[in-house]
Amino acid sequence: MQNCSDRFFVLTGGPSSGKTTLIEALKAAGFATSPEAGRGIIRDQVAVGRSALPWRDKPLFSELMLSWEMRSWHAAYDHAGPVFFDRGVPDTLGYYRLIGLPVPTHVTNAATKFRYNSRVFIAPPWPDIFTQDSERKQTLDEAERTYHSLVGVYTELGYELIELPLASVEARLDFILAEAGLPPHT
Template structure:
């Protein structure tokens, strides 16, 4: 377990990346979200490892990305905010109604983060779709539920982020990190 790695998870469009960007502006290290980067790359190269084309291959690329992020972050001594983590891949496959391969399950059990995981709930006021985020609000809410169930199943303690301004969310996270 790497106690310095703090995952921020939840559904799409819930303010995870905005929060992490604001904390990075305050000097925190962070690891970027896999999904958006993979989608951008796959679209650029006309690849099929996309959530609307080949979900299994998309999950495998996300797993590789999350493992690389885990190793990179584990080399740092200061706190690192992770924009999702390995258990998100399990959650994605579960949400998609796909079998979770043994190696993905093993990765989620092996590559651990701080037990405290921040989860951003669905937030209608800020939710939006774009070229990379095609999910509707029902899928965003379902994603949040699946991620909560998945992280809980792997023994993490969820801390729900309040639906407040970015500055207030930053203060909320800082208070929890100080208590850790």
């Protein structure tokens, strides 16, 4: 598997920390992006009346997340420029740990093999913008525990975590582009 780490950038963190809004800003600025697995899976499962939902069947939901993230990695492989991911394969490993399930060997293998840029952007918990909705049912406490689980996973996998500032979307966008060594947004 070719190493695309120089151009695959992950934005991770707990729910409702501004990741998806930032991914949308990157997309609007002309960058290739990959959407978050969780919301897509939830929408699809609800639409077809299935149970692979984090509040019904966590193991199946986890497997679908892993599959989604690997598919997203492969889809980005054919794109020539930088790609920003709303979460990455290691997030699935973090999710298994967070919910207290044994981590299957194939999940660890995937997190090791599907690599991203060594610098991973992580959004810290941000109580001022935290919200819940029909798809994001986690509490602020769960969001904080998710953040800490992801810090542990990405650190163990050898990534350098770059914490996003608690700032406006524009300021975060400028921060990411500068840290990624990309031209500033105009």
